Amino acid sequence: MSYSIQLATEADLHEMTEVMVAALSDDSCWQGMKGSWTDKEEYEFTLETLRVSMNGSQAGAYKCWKVIDKNGKILAWAGLGYPSSLGEEQKNWVITTTTYQIPPGRNQKILEFFRNSILLLPMKHGYDNAKHFQYQRRGLGRLLTEKCNEVADASRAATYVRAQSKAAGLFIQMGYEVLEKIDFDLCDFGANLKDGKTSVFVMKREPGAKEQQGRRFPDWIEDEV
Numbered sequence: 001m002s003y004s005i006q007l008a009t010e011a012d013l014h015e016m017t018e019v020m021v022a023a024l025s026d027d028s029c030w031q032g033m034k035g036s037w038t039d040k041e042e043y044e045f046t047l048e049t050l051r052v053s054m055n056g057s058q059a060g061a062y063k064c065w066k067v068i069d070k071n072g073k074i075l076a077w078a079g080l081g082y083p084s085s086l087g088e089e090q091k092n093w094v095i096t097t098t099t100y101q102i103p104p105g106r107n108q109k110i111l112e113f114f115r116n117s118i119l120l121l122p123m124k125h126g127y128d129n130a131k132h133f134q135y136q137r138r139g140l141g142r143l144l145t146e147k148c149n150e151v152a153d154a155s156r157a158a159t160y161v162r163a164q165s166k167a168a169g170l171f172i173q174m175g176y177e178v179l180e181k182i183d184f185d186l187c188d189f190g191a192n193l194k195d196g197k198t199s200v201f202v203m204k205r206e207p208g209a210k211e212q213q214g215r216r217f218p219d220w221i222e223d224e225v
């Protein structure tokens with residue numbers, strides 16, 4: 001299968017949301033945090049959160065790349081925050097235009113009809129979000145991280161991520177170092193999970209750091225992973 005990478009735009013938000021919801025469906029952190037949200041509430045929350053990033057993209061503080069197949073279908077995506085000097089007014093714009101409030105003048109009934117009925121129709125006819133899973137572990141995360149590294153290197157900028165356990169192994173191979181590993185138990189926060197023990201890795205990549213396939217975590221972490 002042939003893939004290509006393109007900049008994502010606001011028009012991609014719904015497809016990006018579908019990919020993200022599918023990618024996080026086996027992530028204990030995310031599942032714990034969701035609590036009793038319905039699928040629809042999870043979708044809406046994800047969509048609106050991504051919209052904030054996309055507004056950041058219009059303001060020059062963020063860029064998002066999508067991996068697409070030959071039909072333009074989004075298989076995976078990654079976002080990169082840029083060092084920016086947004087003024088207070090711009091920051092405000094990024095945040096305030098992304099709440100659930102509907103701007104005046106829009107027809108709320110038609111909007112609800114689309115959100116609650118039309119957008120869900122493909123599922124009724126057999127469309128399955130979970131099929132996005134077939135695109136995991138095919139090197140797309142690596143491809144997207146390579147793209148982000150390329151951009152960071154061109155601007156000689158360091159890159160930071162907060163990676164979940166599952167993703168940390170990818171970043172360690174892509175030139176990132178672990179600054180800190182935070183272990184916690186989601187059950188301590190009331191999550192209803194069989195095993196709530198998980199970690200978040202705070203990681204940093206210096207510009208120019210080389211990729212090393214098969215690279216392992218340093219000893220102080222390896223013992224625990």
Ligand SMILES: CC(C)(COP(=O)(O)OP(=O)(O)OC[C@H]1O[C@@H](n2cnc3c(N)ncnc32)[C@H](O)[C@@H]1OP(=O)(O)O)[C@@H](O)C(=O)NCCC(=O)NCCS
Pocket residue numbers: 023024027076135136137138139140141142143161162163164166167169170171173
């Ligand atoms: C983690 C994630 C980004 C990996 O993307 P991917 O496209 O499946 O990864 P790749 O195929 O490029 O894998 C590259 C390497 O990462 C590591 N890796 C990927 N998925 C892994 C997993 N589930 N468990 C352990 N290591 C994993 C492996 O070392 C893999 O190389 P290998 O397949 O040759 O062993 C993806 O599963 C995902 O979307 N997760 C949810 C969202 C998320 O955590 N995003 C990162 C936010 S910081």
